[in-house]
Amino acid sequence: MxxxxxxxxxxxxxxxxxxxxxxxxxxxxxxxxxLLSVDPDSIYYHFWGKLLRTSFSTPEFNNDFAQWVxxxxxxxxxxxxxxxxxxxxxxxxxxxxxxxxxxxxxxxEQNTVLLYTNAQEPFHFLKLGMVVFNTSKVINEPLExxxxxxxxxxxxxxxxxxxxxxxTQNHRDDFSNWIALFGNYDDLVDMIINIDPFFLPLSxxxxxxxxxxxxxxx
Amino acid sequence: xxxxxxxxxxxxxIDHLIKLSSFLKGKKIxxxxxxxxxxxxxxxxxxxxxxxxxxxxxxxxxIIVGQAEFYKCTKMFHNMIQGMxxxxxxxxxxKIYEQTNEExxxxxxxxLNEADFVFxxxxxxxxxxxxxxxxxGKWVWRCHIDVSRPNRQVWKFLKQFIVQYDGSVFSLVDFAxxxxxxxxIIAPSINPLSxxxxxxxxxxxxxxxxxxxxxxxxxxxxxxSRFDRFKDPIGVINAYRLVKKSIPxxxxxxxxxxxxxxxxxxxxxxxxxxxxxxxxDIHVLSLPPDANVTINAxxxxxxxxxxxxxxxxFGLTVTESLWKSKPVxxxxxxxxxxxxxxxxxxxxxxxxxxxxxxxxQLLSDQxxxxxxxxxxxxxxxxxxxxxxxxREYLTLLVMLQxxxxxxxxx
Numbered sequence: 001m002x003x004x005x006x007x008x009x010x011x012x013x014x015x016x017x018x019x020x021x022x023x024x025x026x027x028x029x030x031x032x033x034x035l036l037s038v039d040p041d042s043i044y045y046h047f048w049g050k051l052l053r054t055s056f057s058t059p060e061f062n063n064d065f066a067q068w069v070x071x072x073x074x075x076x077x078x079x080x081x082x083x084x085x086x087x088x089x090x091x092x093x094x095x096x097x098x099x100x101x102x103x104x105x106x107x108x109e110q111n112t113v114l115l116y117t118n119a120q121e122p123f124h125f126l127k128l129g130m131v132v133f134n135t136s137k138v139i140n141e142p143l144e145x146x147x148x149x150x151x152x153x154x155x156x157x158x159x160x161x162x163x164x165x166x167x168t169q170n171h172r173d174d175f176s177n178w179i180a181l182f183g184n185y186d187d188l189v190d191m192i193i194n195i196d197p198f199f200l201p202l203s204x205x206x207x208x209x210x211x212x213x214x215x216x217x218x
Numbered sequence: 219x220x221x222x223x224x225x226x227x228x229x230x231x232i233d234h235l236i237k238l239s240s241f242l243k244g245k246k247i248x249x250x251x252x253x254x255x256x257x258x259x260x261x262x263x264x265x266x267x268x269x270x271x272x273x274x275x276x277x278x279x280x281i282i283v284g285q286a287e288f289y290k291c292t293k294m295f296h297n298m299i300q301g302m303x304x305x306x307x308x309x310x311x312x313k314i315y316e317q318t319n320e321e322x323x324x325x326x327x328x329x330l331n332e333a334d335f336v337f338x339x340x341x342x343x344x345x346x347x348x349x350x351x352x353x354x355g356k357w358v359w360r361c362h363i364d365v366s367r368p369n370r371q372v373w374k375f376l377k378q379f380i381v382q383y384d385g386s387v388f389s390l391v392d393f394a395x396x397x398x399x400x401x402x403i404i405a406p407s408i409n410p411l412s413x414x415x416x417x418x419x420x421x422x423x424x425x426x427x428x429x430x431x432x433x434x435x436x437x438x439x440x441x442x443s444r445f446d447r448f449k450d451p452i453g454v455i456n457a458y459r460l461v462k463k464s465i466p467x468x469x470x471x472x473x474x475x476x477x478x479x480x481x482x483x484x485x486x487x488x489x490x491x492x493x494x495x496x497x498x499d500i501h502v503l504s505l506p507p508d509a510n511v512t513i514n515a516x517x518x519x520x521x522x523x524x525x526x527x528x529x530x531x532f533g534l535t536v537t538e539s540l541w542k543s544k545p546v547x548x549x550x551x552x553x554x555x556x557x558x559x560x561x562x563x564x565x566x567x568x569x570x571x572x573x574x575x576x577x578x579q580l581l582s583d584q585x586x587x588x589x590x591x592x593x594x595x596x597x598x599x600x601x602x603x604x605x606x607x608x609r610e611y612l613t614l615l616v617m618l619q620x621x622x623x624x625x626x627x628x
Contacts, residue, residue, distance in 0.1 A: 015238060015613040019624075020394035020401040041624055124391040126403065131616045133237055133628040153230035 009178045011137040011148070014159040017129040018049065024122040028073055028114045031065070031123055032104045040093035041127040047087045047096075048162055049128055051154075051202050062086075062198060065100065065123070072119030078107045086198050088165050132159060142179045142188065146217050149210040154202045161205065162197055173197075175209070188216045220272050222411050227605045235605065238612035239273040241628055245334035246355070247277040247615070250326070252292065252342035254281055255507035256475055257444060258406065258534045259339050259362050265409035265604055266611070273608075280326055282343045284318035289481050291315045292342045295376070298369035299341065300448055300529040305369070312375060316345055323349035335615055338383070345379045356384040356618045362406070363531040364552045366392050384618060389532045389553050400621055402614050405556065406532045407607035408541060408598070413510035415541055418518060426515045430501050436467040437581055440520035442513055442538075445474045445486035445504075448529040450549065452493045453570045455500065457526065460574035462499075465581055473503040473516055517542050521587075522580055526573055530554050537602045540564075540594030545587065547576050557602070563593040 021042050025031040035043070046064035061067040061083040070079035081103050090096040108114050135156065139148060160174040168177060176192040179185045191212045197205050224232045247270065251259050263279050270277035291311040298305055323330070323346050330336055330346065334355040338344055340362055347357055359380050365373070365388070373395075380386065385400045394401045408415050427434050439458060443449040451472050458470040472490060474483075487504055494500040505512060517523060523539035525548045532553030539546050540557065546564035548554035558564040565576040580587050620626055 013234060013237065015234065015609055015616075017610055017613045017617060018391070018403040020388070020391055020403060022394070022396055022401070121392070124394070126391060127624065129402070129613070129617050130625045131238065131241075131613050131628065132625060133241070135233070135237070151230065153234055155234060156230075 004182060006178075006181045009139040009174070011135045011139065011152070011156055012132055012159050013135050013153055013155040014130050014132045014163070015155055016049070016131075016158075018045070018126045019129050021125040021127055023125040025119075025125075026122045027116075027118050028069065028075075028078070028104060028108060031069075032101065032108065034125060035097060035101055035104070038125050039127055040097070042125045043093050043097055043100075044087070044166065045126050045128045047085075049126070051158060051162060068119070068123045072121055072123070073114065073117050075107070075111070075114060075117070078104070078111075078114070081107070086196070088171060088196075088198065091171070093166070130163075142182065142185055142213075143217050145175065145213045146210075149206060149213055152206065154206075157202055157206055157209075161209070188212070191216070219269055219411060223269075223603075223605055226410055226599070227603060231605050231609070235273055235609055235612065238609065238616065239270075239275055241616050242275055242612065245276065245615070246332065247275060247335045247337070248329055248333040249277065249279045249337045249339065250282060250330075250343045250346065251279075251339035252282050252284075252289075254279075256480070258532065261412075261414070261534065262406055262607075263339075265412055266608060269409075269604060269608055273612075278329070280329060282319065282322040282326075282346070284322075285314075286481065287311060287314045288318040293481055295341045295372050296363065297448075298372045299376075300364050301367050302369070306371060307375075316348075319343065319345035320349055322346060335618065341376055344376055347379055347382045356615075357382075358385045358387060358614070358618070359383045360387045361393065361531075362389060364390075364393055364529050365395060368395075384621065385614070387614065390556060392552075393531075402610075404607060404610045404614070405553065405602065406534055406537075407602050407604045408534060408537045409604040410541065414514050415538055416514070418511065418515055422511065423515045423518045426512060426519055429512075430471065430503060430516075432469060432471070432501065432519065434519070436469055437465065437521045438469050438471060438519055439522050439524060439577060440471045440473065440516055441524040441526065442473045442517065442535045443525065443527070444480060445483045445490060446480070447482075447486055448527055449474075450526045450528050451486065451490040453528075454524055454526050454573070455490070455493045456570035457524075457573035457577065458500065460571065461577045461581075464578060468577075468581070469499045469501070471501045471503065471516060471520070473501075473505055473513060475505045475507050475509065514538075514542075517544060520544060522547060522577055524573065524577075525549065525554055526567065526570075527551055527554060533557065537598055540602075541598045543591045543595050545580055545590035545594070547573050547580075557597075559597075561590075563590055563597055 023034050025034050066079045066083035069075055087096050164174040165171045176189045180189045220232055249263055253260050267277055267279050294307050331350055332354055336357045337360050339360045381398055387402045387404050388394050389405050391403050441454050461468050491502050494502050517539050523544045523546050525533050525536045527549040530552035536546050536548055536554055536557045546558050548558040548566055550566040550568050558566050560566055567573045
């Protein structure tokens, strides 16, 4: 416990693995059909998995569905509509799923060419496997984040800043939730909450969080 | 090795590996393939096994052995799985395949039956599992080849064994099949410290000019691969000939070795030599399996590296070349598509004509050439080094202990 009777922040790390679900879609209609019943973990993977898996640079669109519609179906308009979806804006993956279904259904009604356009390469639904473990790093005061963040592994950053949003009741990151317990860091908490992680690779996200702590505690 | 790798990938990545390994202490891990030398799988295992040892893991590597007919059969598997048509494997060869696996199962019985984890690499040893009905551990089929459109006869035959595994691993999601167990996606990697990839002295690099009669003042195109039809060495020669018309100074090196489990290598080598037609600027080099430093040096003296495969599981030579900051012209297939990004670190091509066009473009436009060179190394560091692959293998082993759970907490 800290002086304020707040449990120390234990830094965890995680390792992820891509797992094939065996589901594929060759056109938008099939994508819609699969979306109706695919494991929520798969939808989560195709929105957030890009941050930790083997990939090239920064893709044009923010989730795998939008990227595939753009690359393979060549429908930029549907790709853009899917791309503006930010998972943290939804209370659950199923709510996000429903929004995607609505967008795709409307596009299919408005643009019947989509019914007949087949992709050269199918969309493969994947899901995430994850092993979470403790590191030996523990933080007792928010100030200590200043020295910790720069040396945090991408696995730790992903776990505490991204994956936390599906674990915590308020859908927020672990850092701001823990700092909020102290009750006297409202500005810092707001600054952390206001970071939109969806558009940043982990390297840039780390830099941004680090700058916030350094600026706040300078 | 861990200390040296830490200087490349950073301390947190190494700590991560050590932590994951701690969950597997005392477990026996066995890898099985069909050759100790030659080819990408043997190379991967050569790199991964010592690293696992340094991490304190009890990992061993065994090979299965067979007679010429066994390798003839498995080479047919290899060709037909990757799409070669109009072939049927006689039942006699399929029987030899199963018999050979049974003989190897008897020889390796104690090792495999008691192992906690068994990795079976590629189709050659896939049938071993049939002979271990009371196996103790989890068995994984690690497929390194492109099985996206397999020949039905071969796939049906192999599938009867593959369905018995606890999981499969494919290099690309495109290769995953409909199977009744989890299919994990793990891309291969290179070891930046191996003879094939380590930094070389100027003398070591320049030695290959005199050794193979190459002119350092003229552009060098290089393809490094086994002499295998799917690697399309003849297509590379055709591309070179098209380039030669407008850039007469160009030289081509086709460097390959042989693998113990590839009976067709010498035939394809002969075909390649015939296509080269004694052109003094085409250097067809049949190198011994341990010529890693030579290949390293050839990749470093090359201006452009090619991997014009028509089918490719992954294409580690692409990774190796990008690591040496070389632009790569690769066939638009398999794992090459994961590594070569058009106009970023190279070009993807579909034909010899396409390859010729891109070679001419790169040799003519120095700004483009320099830009593509810069991107390759960083890309490999972020995605395709051995530490990433070992991390994913360790994660897989941990997950296999609770296969129905997506998130495991320690």
